[in-house]
Amino acid sequence: MRDEKLRPDELAAWRAVVESSQRLLITIEDDLRKASDLTLADYNVLVQLSEAPGRRLRMGDLATKLIFAPSRLTYQIGTMEKRGLVTREPCPDDRRGSEAVLTEAGLAALRAAAPGHLGSVRRHFIEDLDAADLAALTKIFTRIDERLSAARTEPR
Amino acid sequence: MRDEKLRPDELAAWRAVVESSQRLLITIEDDLRKASDLTLADYNVLVQLSEAPGRRLRMGDLATKLIFAPSRLTYQIGTMEKRGLVTREPCPDDRRGSEAVLTEAGLAALRAAAPGHLGSVRRHFIEDLDAADLAALTKIFTRIDERLSAARTEPR
DNA sequence: CGGAAGTTGTTTAAATTTGAAATACCAGGT
DNA sequence: ACCTGGTATTTCAAATTTAAACAACTTCCG
Numbered sequence: 001m002r003d004e005k006l007r008p009d010e011l012a013a014w015r016a017v018v019e020s021s022q023r024l025l026i027t028i029e030d031d032l033r034k035a036s037d038l039t040l041a042d043y044n045v046l047v048q049l050s051e052a053p054g055r056r057l058r059m060g061d062l063a064t065k066l067i068f069a070p071s072r073l074t075y076q077i078g079t080m081e082k083r084g085l086v087t088r089e090p091c092p093d094d095r096r097g098s099e100a101v102l103t104e105a106g107l108a109a110l111r112a113a114a115p116g117h118l119g120s121v122r123r124h125f126i127e128d129l130d131a132a133d134l135a136a137l138t139k140i141f142t143r144i145d146e147r148l149s150a151a152r153t154e155p156r
Numbered sequence: 157m158r159d160e161k162l163r164p165d166e167l168a169a170w171r172a173v174v175e176s177s178q179r180l181l182i183t184i185e186d187d188l189r190k191a192s193d194l195t196l197a198d199y200n201v202l203v204q205l206s207e208a209p210g211r212r213l214r215m216g217d218l219a220t221k222l223i224f225a226p227s228r229l230t231y232q233i234g235t236m237e238k239r240g241l242v243t244r245e246p247c248p249d250d251r252r253g254s255e256a257v258l259t260e261a262g263l264a265a266l267r268a269a270a271p272g273h274l275g276s277v278r279r280h281f282i283e284d285l286d287a288a289d290l291a292a293l294t295k296i297f298t299r300i301d302e303r304l305s306a307a308r309t310e311p312r
Numbered sequence: 313c314g315g316a317a318g319t320t321g322t323t324t325a326a327a328t329t330t331g332a333a334a335t336a337c338c339a340g341g342t
Numbered sequence: 343a344c345c346t347g348g349t350a351t352t353t354c355a356a357a358t359t360t361a362a363a364c365a366a367c368t369t370c371c372g
Contacts, residue, residue: 004271010282013294017281020301021177022223027304060350067178072329074352079328096337096350115160124307125173126166128300136292138169144284145176148183151280215321228359230322235357252320252367 024124031120036113041066041076043117046085046110049102056101058091085109180280187276192269197222197232198241199273202266205242205258212257214247241265 006014029040038046048065049055057065063073077100080086085106091097102110129137162170185196194202204221205211213221219229233256236242241262247253258266285293 004275006274006278006282009290009294010278013285013290014277014281016294016297016301017177018181019223020297020304021173023304024300025174026223027307058350059352063351067175067182069330070351071331071353075328091350094338094350096335098351118162119160121170122162122166124304125170125300126162128303129169129296133292133296134165134169136289137296138165138172140285140289140293141172141176144180144281145172147284148176148179148280151183216319219321225360226321227323227361231358247320250320250368252365254321 027124028117028120031124032113032117035116036109038109038113041068042080042085043110043113045076045080045100046102046106046113049086049100050107050110054101055107056089056099058097058099060097062100080106183280184273184276187280188269188273191272192265194265194269197224198236199266199269201232201236201256202241202258202262202269205256206263206266210257211263212245212255214253214255216253218256236262 025040032038032040032043036043044066045062048062049057059073059077060070062068063070066073068076077086077088081088084103087101087103089099089101091099126134181196188194188196188199200222201218204218205213215229215233216226218224219226222229224232233242233244237244240259243257243259245255245257247255282290
């Protein structure tokens with residue numbers, strides 16, 4: 001825990017990233033909700049399921065992908081189930097588990113919302129970036145993520 | 157709303173930024189809470205107040221800086237007031253308003269937490285970046301933020 | 313001046329998120 | 343088969359966040 005300060009430029013970068021990524025998410029979620037009855041969380045659930053083999057995922061795996069606490073996902077899937085976007089099915093091999101399954105209605109909702117959402121992402125984010133920016137961001141955040149998961153695995 | 161798709165590299169950048177900035181915040185907040193009784197929100201309130209002239213800010217201004225909805229800030233300041241970190245005072249000139257004021261205890265809490273928190277930011281974020289990364293991130297996110305506020309001001 | 317219209321913060325109730333404890337089950341010995 | 347120690351998910355209560363409705367002021371204009 002040595003070196004307990006940041007230089008002004010380091011602090012500026014940290015604040016810029018945190019603040020504007022937050023504002024960016026808020027803006028994009030507003031767009032999504034105005035256009036579609038979906039929360040960004042709803043949308044992300046639909047995306048993950050739609051990309052999964054069999055359009056289904058174990059609750060735990062889905063929680064990991066979404067960075068959701070388990071009980072949060074239970075609730076989230078609960079509300080989506082009420083709206084008919086997903087179904088819950090017991091897991092065949094492991095009877096402790098259950099899986100969330102994308103319904104036709106869920107897939108339709110995703111397909112209906114995707115163009116508008118991706119347009120919003122382009123408008124607020126991608127359009128501000130040139131090819132070098134894009135590559136730099138991917139490289140930087142991928143590395144940060146790797147380091148974070150490494151740190152989580154081996155905390156001592 | 158034309159051009160409703162993203163190329164794979166664009167999508168990859170978007171996902172990398174969103175996911176790992178989220179994981180980064182979670183990690184850093186965990187560190188902060190383990191070391192200090194403060195939430196990241198608490199910490200940010202303390203920082204804003206400590207940097208403000210007179211160590212005080214109008215509720216509205218503070219809400220803007222923190223990107224908080226007004227009622228959320230009311231609640232947030234409420235809990236911090238109970239813990240003695242801030243005080244609430246009526247605004248001298250505008251009797252509708254009130255301001256949040258940093259207490260000595262609040263300042264002490266900030267000073268006690270800052271080194272550990274900044275160390276955490278360094279460890280999980282700054283250390284992964286070279287000078288070029290730092291500059292690129294600041295430039296990119298500053299621009300995104302400017303565009304976002306411009307869009308908010310002139311939505312039509 | 314008089315009052316419509318806009319601001320500022322707070323309140324309230326409902327929705328969401330968290331975190332701890334409960335449930336149900338799996339896996340490896342014994 | 344019977345423990346013992348995990349793992350997967352849900353449940354429950356408490357804390358937080360949001361959205362809408364208010365109360366109290368200010369401002370602006372006619």
